[in-house]
Amino acid sequence: MKQLLFFFLLISVATNSQDFKKVDSLVLEYPRFSKAEDLATKIAKDFTSDEDKTRAAFYWIAKNIHYNLREFHNPKQRHYNFSYSSEEERIQKLQGLKDKIIDAAFISKTGVCEEYAQSFKKVCDLLGLESEVIVGTARISPEEIGKPKDTPNHAWNAVKLNNKWVLLDATWAAGYVSNDKWVKEFNNYFYNIPKEKIFKTHFPKDTIWVLRFGRITLEEYYNQPLYGASFLNSKIELVSPTTGILKVNSSNEIKLNFKNLDKNTLIYYTFQGQRFAKKPIRTTVDNITTLTFKEAKKNSFLRIHINKKGALQFKTK
Numbered sequence: 001m002k003q004l005l006f007f008f009l010l011i012s013v014a015t016n017s018q019d020f021k022k023v024d025s026l027v028l029e030y031p032r033f034s035k036a037e038d039l040a041t042k043i044a045k046d047f048t049s050d051e052d053k054t055r056a057a058f059y060w061i062a063k064n065i066h067y068n069l070r071e072f073h074n075p076k077q078r079h080y081n082f083s084y085s086s087e088e089e090r091i092q093k094l095q096g097l098k099d100k101i102i103d104a105a106f107i108s109k110t111g112v113c114e115e116y117a118q119s120f121k122k123v124c125d126l127l128g129l130e131s132e133v134i135v136g137t138a139r140i141s142p143e144e145i146g147k148p149k150d151t152p153n154h155a156w157n158a159v160k161l162n163n164k165w166v167l168l169d170a171t172w173a174a175g176y177v178s179n180d181k182w183v184k185e186f187n188n189y190f191y192n193i194p195k196e197k198i199f200k201t202h203f204p205k206d207t208i209w210v211l212r213f214g215r216i217t218l219e220e221y222y223n224q225p226l227y228g229a230s231f232l233n234s235k236i237e238l239v240s241p242t243t244g245i246l247k248v249n250s251s252n253e254i255k256l257n258f259k260n261l262d263k264n265t266l267i268y269y270t271f272q273g274q275r276f277a278k279k280p281i282r283t284t285v286d287n288i289t290t291l292t293f294k295e296a297k298k299n300s301f302l303r304i305h306i307n308k309k310g311a312l313q314f315k316t317k
Contacts, residue, residue, distance in 0.1 A: 040126035057123040062173040068110040116170040117155040131159040136204040142313040145244035148222040167193040189229040231311035248296040261289040272300040
C-alpha cells in the first residue's frame with residue numbers, strides 16, 4: 001500500500017511500558033525462515049510469555065518480508081471460487097488458499113498487506129495465540145479526504161493478550177516507499193497501535209471491530225486530516241479545526257490550533273505546487289499555540305512537517 005509513503009517515518013514508542021529490546025535483539029539473529037512452521041517452532045523454544053511470542057512473530061515478519069511494489073502497481077485479482085459440502089470443508093479449503101499465500105511470502109520474502117497479515121495470523125495460530133486478520137480502509141493520499149470509499153484496500157491484525165485485543169500492522173511497521181523505492185525501516189508505532197488513535201489511520205470493514213474501539217462512521221473517518229505516525233506518537237494535539245478540509249480565509253490564511261506544541265519544535269509547511277517549504281507564524285496563549293499559514297491556496301493540499309517528519313495533510317477550499 002502507498003500508505004507506506006515517507007509520511008510514516010521511523011519512530012520509537014514503548015508498548016504497554018514493556019521493553020522488547022531483548023526479544024528484538026534475539027529475533028534479529030534468527031535465520032530467514034522459509035516456512036511459518038519453522039519460525040513458530042523457534043519462537044516457542046525461545047519465549048514463554050504470550051507477549052514475547054507475539055512481539056517475536058511481528059518483529060520477524062516486519063523485518064524479513066519485503067514490500068512487493070511490483071504487485072502494488074499491478075495488483076493480482078484474488079477471487080477465490082470453490083465448492084464445498086459443509087462449513088468444515090469450506091473453512092479447510094479457505095485456509096488452504098491462505099496457506100498458499102503464506103507459503104509464497106515466506107519463500108519469496110515479499111508480499112503486500114495480505115501476506116503480512118495472513119503470515120502473522122498463521123504464526124499466531126501455530127503458537128496458540130488468538131488472533132484475527134482485520135480488513136478495512138487506509139487512506140493514502142489527501143485527495144481522498146472527504147471522499148468515502150467502502151471498498152477495503154488494507155489488512156492488519158488483532159491479537160488477544162491478557163484478555164484484551166491488541167492492534168498491529170506489520171505492513172506499515174516494515175518500512176515505507178520513497179521515490180517509488182522500498183525503504184526498509186521498522187516503525188514501532190504500529191505494534192500495539194493506541195486504541196484511541198486507531199481510527200485516525202485505519203477503518204475496519206467489519207462493524208464489530210469499530211464498536212470494540214470506539215464510535216465513528218466511515219464518513220467521519222474520511223473527513224479527518226491525514227495523520228503521520230510521528231505526530232500521533234507525540235504529545236502534540238490538534239485542537240481545532242479537526243476536519244480534513246480547511247477553508248482559506250479572506251486574507252488567504254489558514255489557522256490551526258494545537259495543544260502541547262513546544263516553542264522549539266521545528267515546523268514547516270507547503271501547499272501543492274510550492275517548491276520551497278515555509279515556516280508558519282505562531283502565537284501561544286497558555287498551552288494553546290495558533291499556527292498561521294500565509295499565502296494559502298484554495299483547492300490545494302496543505303502538508304505540515306514537524307521536526308522534519310510528515311505530521312499532517314489537509315485539503316483546502
